[in-house]
Amino acid sequence: MTQTILLTSFDIWMSHHQTNSSDELLEKVSQVSGIPHHLHFLRKLPVDFQEAPKEAIAKINELQPDLVVCCGMAESRQKLTVEKQARCGKEAIVTPLNLPPLIHDLKLTEISEDAGQFVCEALYYAVLTHLHPHPKKRDALFVHVPILTPTNFPPILDDFLHLLHRLTQSNPQ
Structure with a gap:
C-alpha cells in the first residue's frame, strides 16, 4: 500500500558548518528512484524553537501524511540514531x-x-504531541544524522532507506 511520508531536515545552524547532514541525507533520498511511496520533503527548517x-505542523496539516520522519544533525554522534522520546521540561x-x-x-x-535538548527535541515533541490525539493513526520518528563523510555516507543512506521501508511495512508494534 502506497503511503504518504513527510521527511523534514534542518538548515545550517553553526557558522563552522557548510551543510546540515540531515539535509544532505534527504537530498540524496530525494534522488533515489523506485521508492514505492509518496515522499514529501520539508527541507532546511529554520533552527528556531518556535x-x-x-x-x-502546518505541513502535516496540509499533507495529512501517514508517517512523519524528522531528521536533524547530531555532530557528536557516529551513527544514525532513532529517538525513542522527546521531552519538554519534565514531560x-x-x-x-x-x-x-x-x-x-542495521549496521550504523x-x-x-x-x-x-535543543531544536530537534522541540520539533519532535511538538510533532508527537500534535499527532497523538488524531483519530487517524499516524506515526512519527526523529532520526539524528551524524556528520556525513565519503566513508560513512553510503552505509548511512542504506540504513535510512531500510528504516523507511520497515516503517512503511505492516506496523512492527
Missing part, C-alpha cells in the same frame, strides 16, 4: 513505534533516549 515546529512523550525491530541488523543505526 518556527521549526510551526512550519512542520516526555514516547513514539508509539516499536524501535528494536525497526533497527534490527541505534536507539537513543536523548533527543538533544
